[in-house]
Amino acid sequence: MRGLQANGGQLEWVEQPAQPLDSGQVRLSIKAAGLNRADLLQKAGMYPPPPGAPAVLGLECAGEVIETCGDTRWAVGDRVCGLLAGGGMAEEVVVDARHLLPVPEGFDWAQAGAIMEVFATAWLNVFELGAAKRGEKVLIHAGASGVGTAAIQLCHAMGNPCWVSLGSEEKLAQTRALGASGGVLRQQGISQLQDFGPFDVVLDPVGGSYAADHLDLLALDGRWVMIGLMGGREAKLDLAKVLVKRLQLTGSTLRTRSADFKADLLARMEQRLWPLFADGTLKPLVAGTYPFKAAEDAFAELAADKVVGKLVLVAE
Structure with missing residues (x-):
């Protein structure tokens, strides 16, 4: 499995073994990953991932469930978006099943990848x-x-x-x-x-x-x-x-909050906000998309401070 990491201020694709699943976790095939200012800071060596989080960049993603373990609400083939402490800019990621929500009806992968964070x-x-x-x-x-x-x-x-x-x-x-x-x-x-x-x-x-x-x-x-x-x-x-x-x-910081805190937050968001995505009241503002192989260009555009909304990396 390949993931995008920061190395001396540069981006580097790193091969690493696939992470095994524990009970209550889900493996996603990643289709899109939102780019956030926190990723710029991590790339620059100014925002290391919290203990236990992957070194791979990316605090949110959207993808397809390809494996589950234990009792979860998800099944193989489900389209979901995830809130992560890291790991979204990769071919796949293992996620606490409680940190996933369904992709709103009618959203493409880029839109889904721009919601969670x-x-x-x-x-x-x-x-x-x-x-x-x-x-x-x-x-x-x-x-x-x-x-x-x-x-x-x-x-x-x-x-x-x-x-x-x-x-x-x-x-x-x-x-x-x-x-x-x-x-x-x-x-x-x-x-x-x-x-x-x-x-x-x-x-x-x-x-x-x-x-x-x-x-x-x-x-x-x-x-x-x-x-x-x-x-x-x-x-x-x-x-x-x-x-x-x-x-x-x-x-306030979100990335370092506990797994239970994030799960409770997302449960409240699903109840209050997901109906507003469904009826078009809310919509992520995708300013542009880049293929994963052009991640350096996406990071450079965000750093230039010209973007309104979100840039999203998408799988080809």
Whole structure:
């Protein structure tokens, strides 16, 4: 079995023995794998896989069940999409059966490969940890990213007006088309978002460079959920604003969560979100596809920060 690994900042296909199945696991023949910024970080040596996770890149995939072990809901031939701690960019992968959901009706493999990581991240952090209630305002940074475009659609579906920060007028127009109420270009400073606030929930993959502004942008009892540190790990904050506004700051990562946590999260997502995929309310935004053999080109395009939505690697 071949899998795509990072070696000294380069991508390398590595032959490795097929992993045996334990009870409750499923083997997939991979048809598509979504590309995420976490994969760029792992390629650069800045985000090693958690203990026990495969060295193979890829935090989500879609594929066909080719083997099962023990009592699971899946059968050989089922079309599924999976949330992974690693291993999605390979010919096959072994997955906890609870970390799979059915491919929504009518979705092709590329669309199925672009669902799990971004919609799980957006749902968990805006609506579960961020506890966004209908009508509350949400601020989404990196609004044109995979997670950002998923979060915009979720907010639109759940009755939450949302605003974004991002890098170009073209991206802003595309996110408006998805349902964002408006936004600002990050190079002009996010303090301009005060014209649209205050915000009840902030989804923040940036961290340090935006931190002080959030204390002014958030509403009373606002929830600030930080999922990344693209803007650095240090910030100087006026804690009096945190106290007076009763603000909540939550740090959140999904990849290192327990198997049980992920299984419970996906069960809730299937109940709440899968009907919205079925009726067309939600749809992964696939910006482009690449064959697995052109993975370097896909990584380079994502690193150039021009993508709106997701890039997906597809099997030939």
